[in-house]
Amino acid sequence: MKKIFILMLISILVTACATSNNPMDMGNDNMMNMTATPGSMTMSDMGGGHSMEPITGTNIEPATENVGGQPLSFREENGVKVFELTTKVVQWEILDGVTINAMTYNGTVPGPMIRVTEGDQVKIIVKNELDAPTTVHWHGVEVPNAMDGVPVMTQDPIQPGETFTYEFTAKPTGTYMYHSHYESDTQVLAGLYAPLIIDPIIPEENPPAVDEFLMISEVLFMGGQTFPAMPMGGMEPNYFLINGKAFPNTQTITVKKGETVRLRIAAIGQFIHPMHLHGPAFKIVATDGHPVPEGAQLTKDTVSVAPGERYDIEWIATETGQWMLHCHIPHHTTNNGEEPGGLMLMINVIE
Numbered sequence: 001m002k003k004i005f006i007l008m009l010i011s012i013l014v015t016a017c018a019t020s021n022n023p024m025d026m027g028n029d030n031m032m033n034m035t036a037t038p039g040s041m042t043m044s045d046m047g048g049g050h051s052m053e054p055i056t057g058t059n060i061e062p063a064t065e066n067v068g069g070q071p072l073s074f075r076e077e078n079g080v081k082v083f084e085l086t087t088k089v090v091q092w093e094i095l096d097g098v099t100i101n102a103m104t105y106n107g108t109v110p111g112p113m114i115r116v117t118e119g120d121q122v123k124i125i126v127k128n129e130l131d132a133p134t135t136v137h138w139h140g141v142e143v144p145n146a147m148d149g150v151p152v153m154t155q156d157p158i159q160p161g162e163t164f165t166y167e168f169t170a171k172p173t174g175t176y177m178y179h180s181h182y183e184s185d186t187q188v189l190a191g192l193y194a195p196l197i198i199d200p201i202i203p204e205e206n207p208p209a210v211d212e213f214l215m216i217s218e219v220l221f222m223g224g225q226t227f228p229a230m231p232m233g234g235m236e237p238n239y240f241l242i243n244g245k246a247f248p249n250t251q252t253i254t255v256k257k258g259e260t261v262r263l264r265i266a267a268i269g270q271f272i273h274p275m276h277l278h279g280p281a282f283k284i285v286a287t288d289g290h291p292v293p294e295g296a297q298l299t300k301d302t303v304s305v306a307p308g309e310r311y312d313i314e315w316i317a318t319e320t321g322q323w324m325l326h327c328h329i330p331h332h333t334t335n336n337g338e339e340p341g342g343l344m345l346m347i348n349v350i351e
C-alpha cells in the first residue's frame with residue numbers, strides 16, 4: 001500500500017514538472033522572446049555557440065606596441081571626451097619566443113585603458129577591422145540600455161568594416177572593464193578586453209604611490225596556432241596572462257618601503273584565480289568597482305578572482321625585497337607545463 005502511494009506521488013510530481021508554467025523551466029528560445037523583439041532573434045544572431053577554430057584574420061601584422069592597458073588619449077568636442085578604438089588581429093608576444101594571434105583593441109592585449117572622471121560625457125567610436133562582427137560591453141558601468149553592447153538585443157552587431165559610436169555619462173566611480181560581447185567565448189579570450197577606470201569627481205586625498213590594473217586571462221597555444229581557452233576537454237589553457245604577458249614577461253612593480261600599493265585585479269578569462277601575495281596582508285578596499293566601507297574591509301593574503309570580478313586591494317610595503325604575487329593554482333603558474341611561468345609577478349620593495 002505504502003509503495004503504491006509513493007509511486008502515485010512520483011507520477012504526480014513528474015506530470016506537474018512537465019506542465020509547469022515556471023519561467024525557470026523554459027528553454028532558451030522562450031527566455032529570449034521574453035525580452036527581445038518577438039521572432040527576431042536566434043542564438044546565432046547573438047553570436048552564440050563555441051568556436052574551436054584557431055584565431056585568424058586578414059593581413060595579420062606584428063603588434064607595434066609591446067605593453068597593453070596603457071591610457072588611451074582622447075580629444076574634447078563640446079565638453080565630450082571622444083575616444084577611438086579599432087578592433088584588429090595582431091601577432092602579440094606573450095613570452096619570449098611565444099607569439100599568439102590576438103584579437104585586439106588598438107593592437108594591444110589588454111586594449112588601451114579608458115580613464116575618465118565620474119560625470120564625464122564620453123563618446124567611444126569603435127571601428128571593426130575584424131573578419132567577424134563585434135560589439136563592446138562596458139562591464140559594470142551604468143550606461144543607457146542602448147549602449148550596453150549586447151548584440152541584437154540592444155544593438156545590431158558592428159559588421160566588419162563598420163563603425164559604431166557608444167555614448168554615455170561615466171558613472172559610478174570605480175574599477176571596470178570593457179570587452180566584446182559578440183561570440184564572447186572566442187573574442188574575449190582572444191584578447192578583446194581592456195581596463196576602464198572612473199575616477200571620483202573630488203580627487204583622492206592620499207592616492208597610493210602605486211596604482212596598477214592587472215587583467216588576468218588564459219589562452220591555448222598549440223602547434224603554432226592560437227585558440228580561445230575554455231573550461232572544457234581539449235580546449236583548456238596552457239598559457240596564463242597578466243596584462244597579456246606570462247611570467248617572466250609580466251610587469252615588475254617597484255615601490256618604496258613605507259608606501260602604499262593598490263592593485264586592481266580583474267579576471268576576464270574563464271577560470272577562477274586565487275591570487276596570493278607574499279609578505280604583508282592586504283585589505284580589500286573595493287569589489288566590482290564599489291568601495292567597501294572601512295569596517296567591512298577583509299584583511300587577507302589571498303583573494304579568489306572569478307571571471308567578471310574586480311577586487312581593489314591595498315597594503316603598505318613594509319619590508320624591502322622581492323615579493324611575489326601569484327595564482328595559487330600551481331598549474332596557472334606554468335608556461336605550457338613548465339614552472340615558473342603564467343600568473344606570477346614580482347613586487348620590488350626598495351629603500
Ligand SMILES: [Cu+2]
Nearest residue numbers: 273327329332
Ligand atoms: Cu589561477
